[in-house]
Amino acid sequence: MMNWLALVSIVSAAVAVSFGAIGPALAEGRAVAAAMDALARQPEAANTISRTLFVGLAMIETMAIYCLVIALLLLFANPFLK
Amino acid sequence: MKSPLGSVALFHFGPVPVTAAVLTTWVIMIAMTLGAILVTRRLSLVPSATQAFFELLVETVDSQIGDTMRVAPAPYRAFIGTLFAFIFIANWSSLVPGIEPPTAHLETDAALALVVFVAVIWFGIRAGGVRGYLATFASPNPVMIPLNFIESLTRAFSLLVRLFGNVMSGVFVIGIVLSLAGLLVPVPLMALDLLTGAVQAYIFAVLAMVFIAGAVGEAGAAPHTFSQGTP
Numbered sequence: 001m002m003n004w005l006a007l008v009s010i011v012s013a014a015v016a017v018s019f020g021a022i023g024p025a026l027a028e029g030r031a032v033a034a035a036m037d038a039l040a041r042q043p044e045a046a047n048t049i050s051r052t053l054f055v056g057l058a059m060i061e062t063m064a065i066y067c068l069v070i071a072l073l074l075l076f077a078n079p080f081l082k
Numbered sequence: 083m084k085s086p087l088g089s090v091a092l093f094h095f096g097p098v099p100v101t102a103a104v105l106t107t108w109v110i111m112i113a114m115t116l117g118a119i120l121v122t123r124r125l126s127l128v129p130s131a132t133q134a135f136f137e138l139l140v141e142t143v144d145s146q147i148g149d150t151m152r153v154a155p156a157p158y159r160a161f162i163g164t165l166f167a168f169i170f171i172a173n174w175s176s177l178v179p180g181i182e183p184p185t186a187h188l189e190t191d192a193a194l195a196l197v198v199f200v201a202v203i204w205f206g207i208r209a210g211g212v213r214g215y216l217a218t219f220a221s222p223n224p225v226m227i228p229l230n231f232i233e234s235l236t237r238a239f240s241l242l243v244r245l246f247g248n249v250m251s252g253v254f255v256i257g258i259v260l261s262l263a264g265l266l267v268p269v270p271l272m273a274l275d276l277l278t279g280a281v282q283a284y285i286f287a288v289l290a291m292v293f294i295a296g297a298v299g300e301a302g303a304a305p306h307t308f309s310q311g312t313p
Contacts, residue, residue, distance in 0.1 A: 058244060062240050
């Protein structure tokens, strides 16, 4: 008899990371593309654009990192497995 | 595999367990304090090379604060600059062999996020008084009070998770690659990790600035609209 809770935890950790990375990846691509566009149009505003881009990317990236943290919680600190 | 969420006590200081992350944090704090004392001990109008370098650093912090917050940087220079310098050094402390960056542990990041959370309240109250700061929670209209309240908690939480996730995942990936492949294979990943560490330190400082600027701007503007009944 297999430990179903452990199996489900591992599978859902993998699912959380893999599907959780799709949205932020698309969003970061769009953000960088828009920033490149803005840079090409207005090279003199490079400072402001890159600072805003960095902060925005960090915000978007947080979504993926939430998924990573959930996956790590499932794998290493699962409250139902103890 | 070692859990990235847990930490092991190195030794006990009375009843308090001291982990490696705490020890590294102490060493970084002592080094930064001593360094600051040494650098500022003999200041001169014609700067030496070291003084010129650190003046450049402070000026960069000042210009970033001015660009992001659109206020005079003086009241925020020490807080933001120290925050950036500490996180930067902590992230790059993985360059020393055998040392894991303290920011790769949840507790250090929680402490840093808590500091920012308290600083937002402190600067907000200092700019607009307790009434002015509390009025910012009812900012567009009083329906938003629960949302604004939750937002102030979740953005501190997201600061914590962002820094922890980025630094910890770097350390974790290097550990996995090192256990799979040979000695020199993780070097490019470590270089990427240094870049991530620098960018995350910058982002943490910028987000702290943005949050403080939000509280200060709204609290500073609020008394004109909200406290007209008081003499």
